[in-house]
Amino acid sequence: MDPDLLRLLLTWLATTASLLIVSSLPLGVEIDSFQKALLSAAVFGVLNAFLTPALQFLALPITILTLGIFALIVNAIVFGLAAWLVHGFRLRWGIWSALLGSIALSIINSIIFQIAGVPR
Numbered sequence: 001m002d003p004d005l006l007r008l009l010l011t012w013l014a015t016t017a018s019l020l021i022v023s024s025l026p027l028g029v030e031i032d033s034f035q036k037a038l039l040s041a042a043v044f045g046v047l048n049a050f051l052t053p054a055l056q057f058l059a060l061p062i063t064i065l066t067l068g069i070f071a072l073i074v075n076a077i078v079f080g081l082a083a084w085l086v087h088g089f090r091l092r093w094g095i096w097s098a099l100l101g102s103i104a105l106s107i108i109n110s111i112i113f114q115i116a117g118v119p120r
Contacts, residue, residue: 010118015041018108027104028097029083029090036088044082052078075102 016037023031031037055074056063063070080098083089091097112118 007119010116012038012041012045014112014116014118015045015105015109018105018112019044021108022101022104025104027100028092029101029104030092031090032088036086040082040086040089043085044079047078047082051081072099072103075106078102079105 016034019029019031019037019040020034023029023037031040052074055077056071059070059074063074076095076099079102080091080095083091083098091101
């Protein structure tokens, strides 16, 4: 199997597991089922690949002014957009759930990648 395809599949499954873990925490992130988590991870991955770089470029001046803190807001926006696009993936408290969920997703994803040895 192609190593790039294998890495993509492992990343997709790790993000799915991370989303399920985040949805079990009291952060206001709700995902209905494993299938919805798979779909949400795919949508989140596509948004991260195509939309996040453009948003980070446009937000660069404010990100510099806030010493990088605004990058968290950009991640929360992408997380919220993924929730808006996938039926069955909800944010109970709006932007606050998106902010907490995106931070938790980053931390849990990092832990899973370290444990599983998924190359970045």
